[in-house]
Amino acid sequence: MMNKIKLLVAAFFLISFASYAQSNDQPLKIGYTNVEYILLQLPESKQIESQLKDHSTQLENQLKTKYSEYETKLQAYEKGAATMDATIREDKEKELMGLNNSIQEFQRNAQMSLQQKEKSLVDPIITKIDKAIKDVAKENGYTYVISNQALLAGPEDGDISPLVLKKLGVDPAKVQQTPEPAAATPAAKPATTPAKNNNKKKN
Secondary structure: OOOOHHHHHHHHHOOOOOOOOOOOOOOOOEEEEOHHHHHHHOHHHHHHHHHHHHHHHHHHHHHHHHHHHHHHHHHHHHHHHHHOOHHHHHHHHHHHHHHHHHHHHHHHHHHHHHHHHHHHHHHHHHHHHHHHHHHHHHHOOOOEEEEHHHOOOOOHHHEOHHHHHHHOOOOHHHOOOOOOOOOOOOOOOOOOOOOOOOOOOOO
């Protein structure tokens, strides 16, 4: 799934939900679940992964185009630099430096764009899961619900994940039994970026 999904739900993992006890005499009842696991079971998770992959591919293609332009102009400069007029050579060097800076800026913006895209897709699903967990807690008399990642030991009947999945319209009997690590999303970067433009000394 999304490569930064743990960051997006990290704060959620630490939340203990408000008490739903009907009276002070109700015994303490604690449940646990795993938000990342639930998210991975939802149909939306594959849609999110597909959209992120498409967005990443678009960014990579744009970056490859920029890098190809830079490479072509760099090779032309290196081939003709020795016979260039000093003024023309200086202009070419400035152009190459500008293209190089443009590539680096695009890389930074591409990473931010990918992160923002991921957050915009995942946040609404996290909100839906949040509501489902709270609804399950209220309907089943759980005083608190915690992340099972913070749980050292606990009874099996304390796991409310199947109930949450049912609430979200997913059959718990048909899902994977253990959470799988998120797959990396392709980074929008070229293999290498030239560090310098092989500038020639001016006459």
